[in-house]
Amino acid sequence: MEQTLSIIKPDGVKKGLTGKIILMFEENGFEIKAIKKVQLTKKEAEEFYYVHKDRPFFDSLISFMTEGAIVPMVLSAESAISKNREIMGATNPKDAKEGTIRKMFAESIERNIVHGSDSPESSKSEISFFFNILEIL
Ligand code: CMP
Numbered sequence: 312m313e314q315t316l317s318i319i320k321p322d323g324v325k326k327g328l329t330g331k332i333i334l335m336f337e338e339n340g341f342e343i344k345a346i347k348k349v350q351l352t353k354k355e356a357e358e359f360y361y362v363h364k365d366r367p368f369f370d371s372l373i374s375f376m377t378e379g380a381i382v383p384m385v386l387s388a389e390s391a392i393s394k395n396r397e398i399m400g401a402t403n404p405k406d407a408k409e410g411t412i413r414k415m416f417a418e419s420i421e422r423n424i425v426h427g428s429d430s431p432e433s434s435k436s437e438i439s440f441f442f443n444i445l446e447i448l
Contacts, residue, residue, distance in 0.1 A: 321379035
């Protein structure tokens, strides 16, 4: 079994989509190994998205990710990383397939409801950013 980090972003939480998104993960065979609700500080969001620090959208992304609570969770399944990315859909909702989370709920490429790790390396570091080993069951 592989693990990946999913985050329901501030737009998803504000729109009351937390339960619906968790249900989609469970119905698609994911086990929720850990979950919490937190609000990131600017410093924490900058650390989490450090790889994007030189992108033109970085400041706007940090402001969005700190505007409200988020729900990070550890998902487990076979090929969890790629499976989660399929269920989320493309980063830009305009390019996302029908039935994906972003196609159904996202407003824009930035306010795109969910985040998912994109590789085994990022999954490992993103999971440990939010959860310690005792919190993953
Ligand atoms: P995420 O999967 O969390 O990874 C980085 C985030 O940056 C992405 O989802 C979007 O929220 C945001 N993002 C990516 N590309 C753009 C863009 N071109 N303009 C604005 N925001 C973007």
